[in-house]
Amino acid sequence: MSNRDTATWLRERVWHASIPLEIRLHKADSSSYDSDAYLVHFPRLSYLAFLLPELHTFFYNDLIYPDVSWADAWLEYDGVPLKWHYPLGLLHDLYSGAAPVSAHDTSEEKETPSWQLTVHFSKYPEDQLVRLDTDGKHLRDLFTNNVKEADYLRNGTGRTMMFLGKQESQDLWEGVRKHDFNLFHPIYTQLMNPKGVALRHVPVRLYLPHAADPQAEEEITPGSVRVVQELVPLNTSSRQPQTVGSALNSIMGGLFPNKRLALVAEPVLHGATLPLDASVEDLMRTSAYCDGWLHIAFALL
Amino acid sequence: MSEGSSSAPASPGLSDDGQNAGEAPLTMEASTLLTTLPVDTKHALASAGKLPLSKVRIHVQPVAGATPLKTTVFALTSSHRFELLVQLLRKKLRLQPHESLFCYVGSVFAPALDETVENLWRCFKQGPNRELYVQYAVSPAFG
Numbered sequence: 266m267s268n269r270d271t272a273t274w275l276r277e278r279v280w281h282a283s284i285p286l287e288i289r290l291h292k293a294d295s296s297s298y299d300s301d302a303y304l305v306h307f308p309r310l311s312y313l314a315f316l317l318p319e320l321h322t323f324f325y326n327d328l329i330y331p332d333v334s335w336a337d338a339w340l341e342y343d344g345v346p347l348k349w350h351y352p353l354g355l356l357h358d359l360y361s362g363a364a365p366v367s368a369h370d371t372s373e374e375k376e377t378p379s380w381q382l383t384v385h386f387s388k389y390p391e392d393q394l395v396r397l398d399t400d401g402k403h404l405r406d407l408f409t410n411n412v413k414e415a416d417y418l419r420n421g422t423g424r425t426m427m428f429l430g431k432q433e434s435q436d437l438w439e440g441v442r443k444h445d446f447n448l449f450h451p452i453y454t455q456l457m458n459p460k461g462v463a464l465r466h467v468p469v470r471l472y473l474p475h476a477a478d479p480q481a482e483e484e485i486t487p488g489s490v491r492v493v494q495e496l497v498p499l500n501t502s503s504r505q506p507q508t509v510g511s512a513l514n515s516i517m518g519g520l521f522p523n524k525r526l527a528l529v530a531e532p533v534l535h536g537a538t539l540p541l542d543a544s545v546e547d548l549m550r551t552s553a554y555c556d557g558w559l560h561i562a563f564a565l566l
Numbered sequence: 567m568s569e570g571s572s573s574a575p576a577s578p579g580l581s582d583d584g585q586n587a588g589e590a591p592l593t594m595e596a597s598t599l600l601t602t603l604p605v606d607t608k609h610a611l612a613s614a615g616k617l618p619l620s621k622v623r624i625h626v627q628p629v630a631g632a633t634p635l636k637t638t639v640f641a642l643t644s645s646h647r648f649e650l651l652v653q654l655l656r657k658k659l660r661l662q663p664h665e666s667l668f669c670y671v672g673s674v675f676a677p678a679l680d681e682t683v684e685n686l687w688r689c690f691k692q693g694p695n696r697e698l699y700v701q702y703a704v705s706p707a708f709g
Contacts, residue, residue, distance in 0.1 A: 343593035350678060360593050393590070395679070406676070413675035418689060423674035427708070466689075474592055475611040476600035488597040489589040493615030494685035517614035529607050565603065 275551040279535055280446055282309045284357050285379035288316075288340070290324045294386040300327040304379070308444050309354030309535055310555050313340055313347060314397055314404050315442060320384050333386045336397040341383045344487070346390045349397060350407040352554050358533050358562035359472055359490060365531070365564050367538040377536070405438055408556055412437070415468035415557030416456055418496070425459040441555045449555065456557060457550060467497045467545045468558045469512065471532075473520075474565075493517065499546050509548070510541030530563040538564065590680070617644045622687040623697040624651060629673070630703040633659055639697065644684035648677045655702055670701045670708055 283306040290300050303323045307316065321335035340347045347356050357363065361380050389396070397403055409426075417423035429437070433452050440449025471493040477486040495516045501507050509532055510524035520529055525541055532539040534552060539561065553559055592600075600608070621641040628634045635658055642651060648669070656667055670676050671690050687698040701707065 343595055345591050345593050348590065348680075360596070362593070362595050407678060410675045410678065414671075414677070417672060417674045423672065427674065471615065473611055473614055474596055474600060476597065476603070476608055486597070487594060488592040488600050490592055491589050491615075492682065492685060494681075495615065495688050519610045520614040529610055565599070565607075 272547070272551050277446075279552050280308075280310060282354070282535060283307055284309060284353060284377055287379040287381045288320060288384050289381070290327055291341075291383050291385045293388070294329055295324075295327050296329045297327045300324065302381075303384075307353055309357070310352055311441070311444050312349060312404065312408070313353055313356070314349045314401075317397070321386075324384070324386075328386060330386070334399060336399045337389055338384055338386050339389055339394055341385060342380070346393045347382070348393075349395055349404055350411065352556075352560070354535050355472070355554070355560040355562065358536060358560075359474075363536070365533040365536055365538045367531075368540060401442075408438065408441065409434070411556040411558065412456070416459075418466045418468045419457075419464055419557070420459045420462040421465050422462065424462075425456050429455070453555070453557075464499055464546070467499060467507070467512075467549045468553075469497045469545065470494050470558055470560050471513075471516065472560065472562045473530075474563065497545055506544045506546065508541060509539050509543050509545060512545055513541070527566065530565050533562045533564050534559065617684045617688065619644055622683055622691075623695060624683070624687075625693075625695075625697040625699045626651075626655065627699060627701050628703070629670075629701040630705060630707040632703045635659070642683045644682070644687065646683050647679060648681045648683060648686060649679035651683065651700065652679065659702075661704075666704060668703045668706050670703075672699065673701055673708055675708075 286303075286305050286307050288303040288305070303320055305316065307313070317335040317338045320338060321333075325331050342356075342360050345360055347360075351359075357380060358365070363377065366375075395403060395407065413423055413426045416426040419425075429452065433455075436448045437452040439445065440447075440452070473491050473493060474488060475491060476488040493516065497507060497512045497516075499507055501511050501515075505511070508524070510521065513521040513532065514524045522528065527541060532541075534548070539548070545559070548559055549557075600611075603611075620643060622644050624640045624642055626635065626638055626640070635655075637658075640651070640654065652667060652669055655669065659667070661667055668676060671686055672692075677686055683698070691698050693699075
């Protein structure tokens with residue numbers, strides 16, 4: 266395949282990647298002893314909030330207070346409320362505990378086991394999650410601002426996004442909401458190839474897990490995820506194309522003392538270990554999330 | 567651009583108790599795994615990519631008719647969430663709970679409240695004083 270074919274193939278593979286979900290109603294909100302689970306294959310690039318109206322309908326007869334708004338619902342995995350502005354693929358990479366697939370993996374492609382989530386319709390964790398509204402306005406604002414921030418990093422002005430027409434902005438969002446590649450892709454391509462300005466930086470966010478400060482000797486307290494964001498130029502200072510390894514080495518040399526070899530943790534994107542020699546620009550063009558960011562999680566070695 | 571960038575930055579009058587530190591919780595399963603790591607690794611994870619500065623300078627600018635503040639430069643603890651700055655500005659502007667405040671970076675985007683001041687400063691600081699410029703308005707200003 267030519268480079269262009271490979272890029273298109275990858276872009277489509279990433280777009281169509283999905284994760285099987287098994288969502289159960291939390292027992293505090295359920296009037297029945299044993300309600301069914303809601304099963305769905307949901308796109309990695311999409312946002313869980315889009316599922317809420319359907320989840321509300323599905324669990325309506327099991328809910329203690331069925332007249333609650335779907336915008337009061339929230340999803341949780343193993344005690345962690347799942348953020349609305351993190352795409353599903355990132356949440357899965359961060360929290361599911363599933364081992365990432367690596368390029369050295371010679372075994373046949375395995376089916377991802379379903380990820381078991383819990384939906385709540387009460388006790389909204391206000392301190393941890395943004396409130397949603399039934400018009401979907403807050404979710405759209407969160408998405409749009411992430412797109413703008415990425416655009417600002419890419420070209421240093423943020424103008425490409427600001428100068429999109431009303432219809433184009435609408436198509437971009439509808440493309441995400443309906444997971445419609447034909448609506449989404451033409452606008453996204455404009456953002457990735459701004460007219461009259463050079464690309465400067467690749468929008469990258471790194472999500473690092475770390476243990477809590479030990480407070481009690483015996484008890485294990487929940488650790489946390491820290492987001493690290495730094496300017497990642499397209500080329501290194503020695504004018505070589507920036508690779509995943511060179512970027513990680515310059516942002517956190519303590520964790521990545523070597524540009525070519527992961528010693529402590531491996532970067533993970535879309536459920537796969539990222540090769541350290543991959544160019545960040547190529548990754549941005551083929552494998553970024555809908556908001557234009559490379560959201561990278563880490564698996565400990 | 568407003569003046570006052572060379573004056574000593576004011577310290578915000580909000581508690582620095584770490585409640586606003588920009589971190590999300592981790593699952594118990596992963597937390598348990600992390601406790602089994604060698605000390606060096608734990609340390610490398612906890613400190614990786616952290617800014618060597620404990621505080622960063624934020625320069626606030628009123629837009630779209632918002633009230634100017636006497637103090638325009640604040641020093642904020644770098645690990646705090648952007649939310650803390652929004653709370654601080656609300657307090658300084660004496661806004662009522664029903665009144666909105668919109669904050670932007672570079673007149674381009676409104677950061678999510680859980681973004682850290684550190685990350686924003688690192689990517690978007692400007693000028694000789696290396697300040698993060700934040701525009702604030704009481705109605706949406708940058709479409």
